[in-house]
Amino acid sequence: MRLLVTGGSGYTGGRLVSLARAAGHDVTGTSHSARAEGLVPLDVRDRAAVDRLLDELRPDAVVHTAYVQGDWHVTASGAAHVAAAAARTGSRLVHVSSDAVYGGRPQPYTEADPPSPVYPYGAAKAAAETVVALVHPGAAIVRTSLIVGDDASKQHQLALDFALGRRTGVLFTDQVRQPVSVDDLAAVLLELALGDFRGVLHVAGPTPLTRHELGVLIAARHGIAADLVPAGRGADLPAAGPQEVRLDLTLARTVLRTRLRPPDEVLAV
Ligand SMILES: NC(=O)c1ccc[n+]([C@@H]2O[C@H](COP(=O)([O-])OP(=O)(O)OC[C@H]3O[C@@H](n4cnc5c(N)ncnc54)[C@H](OP(=O)(O)O)[C@@H]3O)[C@@H](O)[C@H]2O)c1
Numbered sequence: 001m002r003l004l005v006t007g008g009s010g011y012t013g014g015r016l017v018s019l020a021r022a023a024g025h026d027v028t029g030t031s032h033s034a035r036a037e038g039l040v041p042l043d044v045r046d047r048a049a050v051d052r053l054l055d056e057l058r059p060d061a062v063v064h065t066a067y068v069q070g071d072w073h074v075t076a077s078g079a080a081h082v083a084a085a086a087a088r089t090g091s092r093l094v095h096v097s098s099d100a101v102y103g104g105r106p107q108p109y110t111e112a113d114p115p116s117p118v119y120p121y122g123a124a125k126a127a128a129e130t131v132v133a134l135v136h137p138g139a140a141i142v143r144t145s146l147i148v149g150d151d152a153s154k155q156h157q158l159a160l161d162f163a164l165g166r167r168t169g170v171l172f173t174d175q176v177r178q179p180v181s182v183d184d185l186a187a188v189l190l191e192l193a194l195g196d197f198r199g200v201l202h203v204a205g206p207t208p209l210t211r212h213e214l215g216v217l218i219a220a221r222h223g224i225a226a227d228l229v230p231a232g233r234g235a236d237l238p239a240a241g242p243q244e245v246r247l248d249l250t251l252a253r254t255v256l257r258t259r260l261r262p263p264d265e266v267l268a269v
Pocket residue numbers: 006007008009010011012013030031032033034035042043044045064065066067068074078096097098099125144145146147148154155
């Protein structure tokens with residue numbers, strides 16, 4: 001398969017590029033600010049550049065991971081550019097979305113629950129999903145959760161920064177997510193790129209954890225005691241984001257071969 005991975009210099013995209021190359025696929029990964037060897041430069045905000053790259057490569061499949069959390073134009077417009085170009089060149093599309101599209105509630109969300117974003121990042125990811133579904137109806141849209149695995153993960157860096165006093169802040173005891181292994185996620189993205197699933201799919205770890213519980217697991221890998229991981233409530237802060245976001249994984253268990261491992265297995269010391 002000829003595969004294009006946007007965000008090939010990123011955490012998930014980088015893992016996917018390596019995995020797909022190791023499996024023998026012809027993979028092009030893109031970077032933006034990073035100048036990594038073996039990747040081609042691309043700014044997804046530049047629609048003409050996205051079109052040129054897709055015309056040149058004519059990939060069988062595109063996995064779109066590129067985003068910037070605080071940048072609507074990259075996250076929403078960039079996704080639109082990639083989806084339109086993939087539809088035009090007849091390339092399969094796997095679009096990576098986020099549990100941030102949801103506003104939070106105690107019961108798990110299924111794929112049938114429409115986005116209900118409560119902050120700008122979630123709104124940009126919801127807008128991206130909407131345009132992807134419209135311009136590329138055959139696309140797979142993967143809503144995932146906190147991506148973990150090693151210290152290249154933003155979630156690991158945040159927990160360690162707080163626990164080691166490199167940054168001031170707390171990990172919330174009232175925000176629940178379902179952390180997923182970066183390797184499991186990359187395997188799912190490759191599986192979907194090779195398959196024909198269309199529509200929204202929730203892909204996350206099976207175990208809901210608070211951000212603080214996740215931080216304690218990450219700290220333990222470095223021999224850092226749990227009581228050094230600062231805890232606090234998001235509800236006490238303005239704009240801390242959604243509280244409990246659980247993703248129902250029934251559909252993923254039905255359609256995927258890849259097993260989604262629990263965080264205590266992924267992060268075992
Ligand atoms: N991280 C999480 O915990 C989490 C949770 C839920 C969902 N997600 C979703 O998962 C996906 C991957 O997340 P990640 O954390 O693995 O990503 P990441 O490590 O932050 O990488 C982001 C990628 O986007 C690229 N990029 C930034 N601006 C760009 C632009 N203007 N044009 C083209 N590429 C650009 C970056 O390239 P350079 O570095 O070269 O600039 C980088 O390769 C995202 O779609 C995100 O919304 C992430």
